Amino acid sequence: MWNDKAQRLPREELRTLQLRRLQDQVARLSDRVEWYRRRLADHGVQADQIATLADLARLPFTGKTDLREVFPFGLSAVPRSELVEVHMSSGSTGKPVVNAYTRADLELWGDLMARTLDMGGVGADDIVQNTFGYGLFTGGFGVHYGAEAIGALVLPISSGNTRRQLDTIVDFGTTTLTATPSYALYLAEYARENGVDPRSLGLKRGFFGAEPWSEPMRSQIEDDWGIEAFDIYGLTEIIGPGVGSECHEHDGLHIQEDHFYPEVVDPDTGLEVPPGETGELVLTTLTRQGTPLLRYRTRDVTYLIDEPCRCGRTSRRIHRLMGRTDDMLIIRGVNIFPQQVEEVLLRAQGTAPHYQLVVDRHGSMDSLEVEVEMTVEAFSDDLGDVLALERRIEDDLRSALGIQAKCVLVNPKTVERAITGKAVRTIDRREVKTHV
């Protein structure tokens, strides 16, 4: 196992290490980061009051708007000259979120991504085709540093240019694909359309993340490519990918707890909920220097899994992400995550895994329309069969989600594919109406 000692640390030792690192981190922040010094003082907390891990709850949360306030380097715990790299989220609204890395942060990132790739069996003989974007986005560089640490052969092809992606798999004998799940599906579809059976290409595994995806989506990707698919999680603010990753057990994502302390809280009250109970993931970096964060509200919804994993790693896990609090739709009082709709759609026979949700408001009444592509076979069925399939999906949506939704089957290849970024699943027309 990569960095075997760290990943198998007995829980008691791990907790002792976490506490020591937390104490050091809080002391460093109150010494060196003006913004945190004030924030801790406003909360009436002093660094020397952190005596146990439970004292974490006394510390203030950090949110996305806070990061914008200190843009770009206001949280750094080291002089500017020690920062060696920067990554940023796209920041579609307001200022982008920046993460600045020291040399030690980059080494840590490489180690965590090496742990991740090693969990899926990547070794020095593997050829990793990294379709995550290289640049300010963390996906490309994160995977790259991990593959490099392991000594695998990396193809830093970045995102886009699907023809070249396919040719590269064929020419180089890629064994490992890293991609957003939606792009992995699109690439398989593209291969088939161009007369290449993706299953014949010899890929062994893939690491997928950066956007929500469901269990049926995993089965579809595994089936399309004949591979084992691993879920990888991370976010720009914390380090990028490498925060949580699946092992062969596929029973939740191991949080790299020696560097990131996870809590799950009730998003409304901010109070911690017990393992097994769903809430918002909150992460504290324990060792980061360039952009350390205390109790960062990720807005990602999941629950903690406390039981030991059969793989032998001692870290706690999170259930695969269920959605983001800001992507949750409230339709006629019912809370829905797009992924729940995806699960229903992918279980239906005759639909392809390309869909979009359109939410609208007529008077005071919210409506949800689910547009999903038919498979080519279903498309050639007669109209009666298509209508029957639509009704069947509507029934399934009603029993799974408890709301009435309209299903519209659309022609194959009409839902836009995300070629370079993250898939856009929801169009909420209510927002436009509220703004005008």
Ligand code: DLL
């Ligand atoms: O997406 C980092 C990343 C790159 C993760 C490559 C995995 C692979 P951001 O652009 O800052 O960073 O977006 C982070 O994406 O808060 C989640 O809402 C979502 N996300 C990331 N991974 C997953 C996943 C990268 N495996 C945000 N499942 C996070 C569900 C995910 N959502």
